[in-house]
Amino acid sequence: MYHTWMRYFTPGPVHHRLGLVCLGVGLQHGALPPVGPRTLDHHVAVVISAGSGWYRTPDGRRQQLTAPALLWLTPGVPHHYGAAPGNGWDESFVDFTGSAVAAYTELGYIEPDRPVVPLTDTTGPRGIITRIARAARCGNPLLEVETSAAVHELLVALRRARAGSGPDTDPVLQALARDAFLPLSVAQHAARHGMTPAALRTIVRRGAGCSPKDYLLGIRLGRAKELLAATELPVAAVARRVGYDDPAYFSRLFARRVGTAPVRFRERQGRTVPGGFSDRIPDPGHPPVIGPCSSA
Structure with missing residues (x-):
């Protein structure tokens, strides 16, 4: 038994100029059927939040996959994967493409040569994917731009959640x-x-x-x-x-x-601003704290 929900989008040419566009989003859990073998023409980030399963490499090797983990599906690369028998797993996915993919790959945010990536936690990425799913409501006039911005955020969140190599902990x-x-x-x-x-x-x-x-x-x-x-x-x-x-x-x-x-x-x-709140040299380690506005 499994549950699945997904939506797919077709952004227009002007949206593609944003650099990244979201092509689809899905939330699934349970004893899901295997995916593939298949080959796609775009990227997919599959976030496994609970459970375990397997991923078969293009050369036929079977690799164990245990949550929390990220599964990268890249264009032109055959893939075949699935949840373990029994309770299955909890997954969410985002399909995306765009000219900015090359820069994110060069910077190490997308790893074509490392399809299975252990994560420390999936809370951040799952929260962003949930926002994409909510934006997918019918008739949302901001759909393409809202989901495009979220894909950028998702790549950063996945990079931050990567096990053993967080930029804030090195x-x-x-x-x-x-x-x-x-x-x-x-x-x-x-x-x-x-x-x-x-x-x-x-x-x-x-x-x-x-x-x-x-x-x-x-x-x-x-x-x-x-x-x-x-x-x-x-x-x-x-x-x-x-x-x-x-x-x-x-x-x-x-x-x-x-x-x-x-x-x-x-x-x-124009560094001289009348009414500025400070004339001291800014300290990068101690930014100002701006509290809530109070009514007079």
Whole structure:
């Protein structure tokens, strides 16, 4: 005995320009019949919240699948899977496609070579899939845009729920973020952690989806923007605050990555705002807390 509910959508050309579109959503539980063998032309994220089952690889190997887990179905790759006999399992799925899939794959959010991914928890992903299911009500004029936005959120939630490699729990990434403003090279950062630059690249690529250089640069430039927008520190002082002893090099790097020079960025931000709530340098670790509005 099993229960199933699903809806499928056909987004128009303009919706596809959003980068990701949702093609379908489903919620199922119980002793579900096996799926496949079949091949699809789009991606599907299958979230297994309870129970166990199996997945047969394209080369015929049978792989055990135990909740909580994620099953990636990718375009052009034959797949065959099913719940274990007896009580079966609890699954939810989202079909999606779009031009942004390539970037999410390059960043490591989608793993074509790793179809079965253990998860730490499915609460976050299941909540987003439930929102997609609610948006699928008949006559919803926001359906395509609402579900498109949710697919982006789902990929982030699945990445965060991946067992053993959460970006918020990796001590190396945390240490890099803490030390990002020190004037150190990638090789020097690696040495501080007792590893080779290649090993550091592997860890950062797995955890953040980019190279150590880009990871550090993103943190440094984000902080530089805050200082330029919220303070009157000279550009040279801003450069030193974020780890660059050479202000000319910092300015060239900033302009190349941001698209405008630091001085021009500051002018565009209009940093002097009458009635602002603070004139202190912003602290990234302690954002302001904005409470509920009170009536007069």
